[in-house]
Amino acid sequence: MGSMGMGSQTATVSPLAKYKLVFLGDQSVGKTSIITRFMYDKFDNTYQATIGIDFLSKTMYLEDRTVRLQLWDTAGQERFRSLIPSYIRDSSVAVVVYDVSNRQSFLNTARWVEEVRTERGSDVIIMLVGNKTDLVDKRQVSIEEGDAKAKDFGVMFIETSSKAGFNIKALFRKIAAALPGMEALSSHKDKDDLVDVNLKPTQNSQAEGKAGGCAC
Amino acid sequence: MKPPVPDARAAPGPAPAGGVFNVDRTNSLNQTLRKVTGLLGVGRILGRKDSNGEASTSDRGAEDCSPTDSGGPSLTESKSFASDASDGNGEPCVASPSYPFDTSSRGIGSENSRLPGGRATDAARVARFKKILAAQSVDVDALRELAWSGVPPFLRPTVWRLLLGYASPNADRRDAALARKRQEYMDCVPQYYDIPDADRTEDEIVMLHQIGVDAPRTLPEVPFFQEPVIQTTLKRILYIWAIRHPASGYVQGINDLATPFIVVFLSEYLEGDIDMWDLSKLSPGIISKVEADSFGCLSKLLDGIQDHYTFAQPGIQRLVFRFKELVRRIDEPVAKHLEQEGLEFLQFSFRWLNCLLIREIPFQLVGRLWDTWLAEADNFPEYLVYVCASFLLTWSDQLQQLDFQEMILFLQTIPTKNWTHQELEMVLSRAFMWRVMFDRSPSHLNSG
Numbered sequence: 001m002g003s004m005g006m007g008s009q010t011a012t013v014s015p016l017a018k019y020k021l022v023f024l025g026d027q028s029v030g031k032t033s034i035i036t037r038f039m040y041d042k043f044d045n046t047y048q049a050t051i052g053i054d055f056l057s058k059t060m061y062l063e064d065r066t067v068r069l070q071l072w073d074t075a076g077q078e079r080f081r082s083l084i085p086s087y088i089r090d091s092s093v094a095v096v097v098y099d100v101s102n103r104q105s106f107l108n109t110a111r112w113v114e115e116v117r118t119e120r121g122s123d124v125i126i127m128l129v130g131n132k133t134d135l136v137d138k139r140q141v142s143i144e145e146g147d148a149k150a151k152d153f154g155v156m157f158i159e160t161s162s163k164a165g166f167n168i169k170a171l172f173r174k175i176a177a178a179l180p181g182m183e184a185l186s187s188h189k190d191k192d193d194l195v196d197v198n199l200k201p202t203q204n205s206q207a208e209g210k211a212g213g214c215a216c
Numbered sequence: 217m218k219p220p221v222p223d224a225r226a227a228p229g230p231a232p233a234g235g236v237f238n239v240d241r242t243n244s245l246n247q248t249l250r251k252v253t254g255l256l257g258v259g260r261i262l263g264r265k266d267s268n269g270e271a272s273t274s275d276r277g278a279e280d281c282s283p284t285d286s287g288g289p290s291l292t293e294s295k296s297f298a299s300d301a302s303d304g305n306g307e308p309c310v311a312s313p314s315y316p317f318d319t320s321s322r323g324i325g326s327e328n329s330r331l332p333g334g335r336a337t338d339a340a341r342v343a344r345f346k347k348i349l350a351a352q353s354v355d356v357d358a359l360r361e362l363a364w365s366g367v368p369p370f371l372r373p374t375v376w377r378l379l380l381g382y383a384s385p386n387a388d389r390r391d392a393a394l395a396r397k398r399q400e401y402m403d404c405v406p407q408y409y410d411i412p413d414a415d416r417t418e419d420e421i422v423m424l425h426q427i428g429v430d431a432p433r434t435l436p437e438v439p440f441f442q443e444p445v446i447q448t449t450l451k452r453i454l455y456i457w458a459i460r461h462p463a464s465g466y467v468q469g470i471n472d473l474a475t476p477f478i479v480v481f482l483s484e485y486l487e488g489d490i491d492m493w494d495l496s497k498l499s500p501g502i503i504s505k506v507e508a509d510s511f512g513c514l515s516k517l518l519d520g521i522q523d524h525y526t527f528a529q530p531g532i533q534r535l536v537f538r539f540k541e542l543v544r545r546i547d548e549p550v551a552k553h554l555e556q557e558g559l560e561f562l563q564f565s566f567r568w569l570n571c572l573l574i575r576e577i578p579f580q581l582v583g584r585l586w587d588t589w590l591a592e593a594d595n596f597p598e599y600l601v602y603v604c605a606s607f608l609l610t611w612s613d614q615l616q617q618l619d620f621q622e623m624i625l626f627l628q629t630i631p632t633k634n635w636t637h638q639e640l641e642m643v644l645s646r647a648f649m650w651r652v653m654f655d656r657s658p659s660h661l662n663s664g
Contacts, residue, residue, distance in 0.1 A: 027468075028429045048575070049430050049468040052566030055624045070621065077426065079467045082528040083566065 016059065016068040019179055022087045024112045025097035026105040027076030030131040033162035034097065035073050038172055043163050050075040052083055060176055067176060088119040093127070093175055098146075100130045100159065101138035106146070113153050125178050126155035129171060134161040317369060317479070317583025342368050345375070354378055354385040364591040366584055366637070373484045376477070377509065379590040380516035398508035404456045420459065423466045427454045434471045438579065440493045441475070449507045450474060457515060464525035469570040473517065476574070476586050477510035517590070521597055524570065532569045535601050536562050539569075542605045546650060550612050557620040564627035568604055576607070577632045581640050588644050602647035602654075610643060 023031040032047050032054070039058055054073040059066060072087045074080070088094060094116040098105040109128060116126055130146040133139075143159055150157030158174060160167040345368060348359050359378060367375045377383035382397070384390045413421055431451045435441045441450075453474050458466035479490060485502055486493045495503075523531035540561040544551040554561075567575060572589065574582055592599045608615075611630070615623055632639070 027426060045433075048433050048436065049471070051469045051570050051575070053563060054628060055563070055621075057621050057625065075468060077468045079465075079525065079527075079529065083562070086560075 016066055017179075018068045018070060019093060020070045020072065020091040021093040021095055021175070022072040022074060022084075022091035023095045023097060024074055024084070024088075024116070025076055025129075026099070026102070026108050027078075029076065029097045029099040029102070029105050030162050031076065031095075031097050032073055034095075034129070034131060034160060034168060034171070035071055037162040037165055037168045041165070043165070049077070052080060053087060060172065062173075062176055067179060069172070069176075085115070085119055088116055091120075091124070093125045093179070094120070095127045095129055095171075095175070096155075097129045097131050098141070099132050100141045100146070101132050101135040103140040106130070106141045106149070109149065110153075113155065125175065126153065127171070127175055128153065128155050128157045130157075130159040132161060132163070133159050133166060134164045317372075317476075317580050341365075342371075345371050349374060349378075352387050354387070356381075356385050360591045360593060363587050365588075366641070367587045369483065369583065372480045372583060372587070373509075376480060376513060376586070376590055379593070380513050382509070382512045382516050394509075397512055398505055401456070401508040401511050402504055404460075405452055408456050408459045409452050419465070423458055424451075424455055426468070427451050427458070427466055427471070430454075430468060430471045435475045435579065438475075438479075439491055440495055443495050445495055445503060446478065449478065449503060449510070453478075453507060453511045453514060457511065457518070460515075461518070461522070463527075464522060467525040467529075467570075469567070470514075470518070470525065472571045472574045474510060474514050475579075476582050477513045478506065480583060481506040481509045481513075520594065529570075531597065532566065533562075535569050535597060535604075536565055538601045539565055539604045542601060542650075542654065543608060545654065546605060547609050547612055550609065550615055553616045554623070557618075557623060559620055559623055564624060565604055565608075568607070569600065572600065573603065573607065576630055577640060578635060581635060581637065584637055584640055585644075599647065599651060602651045603643060605650065606643045606647035610639075 025031055032050055035056055037043055039056055050073055052075055056071045059068045074084050096109050096112045098109050128150045147157050158167055158171050160171055344362055363375055384393045431447050454466055454471055485498055589596055
């Protein structure tokens with residue numbers, strides 16, 4: 001956050017700052033639902049199970065800059081775990097989701113956070129998300145517990161309901177606010193050093209059109 | 217890339233100049249894909265790129281050139297047509313108006329009926345199927361060859377059971393053996409499924425819960441799958457399979473793999489558009505049969521690819537590696553482009569392999585795809601890699617115009633919505649052709 005000024009300077013000449021986010025958590029906690037609510041503002045009970053990893057992209061227009069978020073939506077089932085480390089390595093943000101009506105998924109967040117720390121050390125933003133707050137009667141994890149656990153981990157925390165559309169935008173704004181502005185420069189150098197930067201914004205906006213991105 | 221088999225380039229044929237082994241061969245293949253109608257065109261390509269790179273005749277009929285149909289002689293010398301046409305399942309040997317997986321193919325079928333052979337709907341092919349099926353002891357190899365190019369929908373239940381080795385080739389034993397297998401499965405239900413959670417292990421409870429979550433979101437576009445009776449059927453199949461295969465257990469995506477079997481075995485009792493199927497007409501006895509056969513056939517299918525679903529899924533990892541290697545050899549520009557953009561094959565092909573491409577094509581084409589899958593038998597995993605390459609390179613030109621993000625989004629929702637059998641068969645045939653080329657020349661196309 002300290003380097004925000006630098007980020008907004010470069011934003012005028014460089015392509016969109018790109019950030020990779022990986023969504024982690026047990027099966028059926030609502031990772032895909034959160035992303036779909038964020039992307040398309042809709043909720044559907046009948047998503048097919050995510051197999052392996054899905055990719056989505058959305059541009060966020062913030063007050064002082066525009067960022068492109070590239071989201072990796074991982075499958076929660078145990079059997080697919082071996083796929084995940086490479087995506088964690090590749091991501092500067094990890095969103096660890098649990099289901100407030102499923103205590104086991106809450107307890108398992110420790111494993112996910114640990115996995116992220118193993119791959120990225122402290123060079124990562126982690127957000128703990130308690131999803132499905134609409135299931136009021138079935139709640140097994142209180143907001144206080146979630147908050148305490150997040151403090152314990154030293155990570156950010158929010159509760160959401162993708163079904164009700166509650167706090168989904170807040171979740172992504174919170175993440176965006178924590179993004180380091182310098183990231184734009186380094187990720188740009190990584191991959192696009194041979195590309196004329198002037199060309200990129202056009203390509204980016206085309207890509208966004210296809211991805212259904214819009215201001216949120 | 218070196219032109220490896222000069223002879224093949226000089227092969228006669230009406231295809232555009234440039235030859236299949238040139239750098240622009242993919243373009244010409246893509247053009248072919250767009251322009252060719254029916255298997256006749258595919259047959260020409262296959263003829264041109266025959267086995268040892270020898271120029272083969274390009275004027276053979278579609279039937280002779282169709283992929284595995286080269287066994288014509290063995291078919292003509294096969295057993296005489298038995299007058300007892302019963303195949304043990306009491307099926308009518310008359311096509312009813314409409315079958316699942318067949319909704320988009322009717323137009324093509326009529327168009328292609330002008331061509332000799334080639335189509336599953338063709339009367340001559342149907343006769344050949346019936347002849348094979350009517351034998352006292354079904355020649356499964358011959359059936360495999362014939363089924364590779366598509367099974368008439370009304371024969372699918374019988375043919376799939378035989379191809380998978382679930383039904384006995386021996387007509388005398390078939391019914392009794394099937395009855396025994398169905399009973400064995402039904403005995404598993406009270407033993408494994410209809411028990412209190414207290415009698416299950418922690419892992420089994422988790423697995424059952426997962427299956428319970430996945431069943432309602434299996435094939436959500438087909439209404440009858442939401443019917444309680446089918447939900448129960450699906451859950452029992454998946455759970456009992458998982459219990460009996462502890463090395464893998466239930467893995468998401470296996471639910472998808474059960475759906476073609478359920479639909480095909482139901483089609484023995486229901487007619488018309490699957491969106492209109494009314495399951496209330498079916499007795500519990502019939503549902504049990506469908507369920508047991510679906511379980512038995514799913515088990516047979518998965519037996520051949522078990523390590524796709526065991527810890528760390530080594531089978532899939534291996535195929536992804538070979539897929540990448542194959543694309544590098546067939547279409548270096550695309551392979552390079554993917555690499556430059558940082559796109560990993562695993563990122564887009566994991567689901568392809570985990571679900572055997574079932575989610576990548578319209579459901580009404582899945583039956584046709586599975587005809588070929590099941591006909592491949594032991595060679596299936598290897599062939600699957602070739603099909604993935606053929607599928608991916610269908611969009612070779614487009615992919616090279618896209619950056620990382622555009623590519624991965626494109627490949628996740630690959631535009632096959634309007635596909636008919638024609639496009640699918642082009643992919644399958646091209647994969648077959650590539651296998652012939654590359655298997656007999658493991659390294660000569662190395663682009664080193």
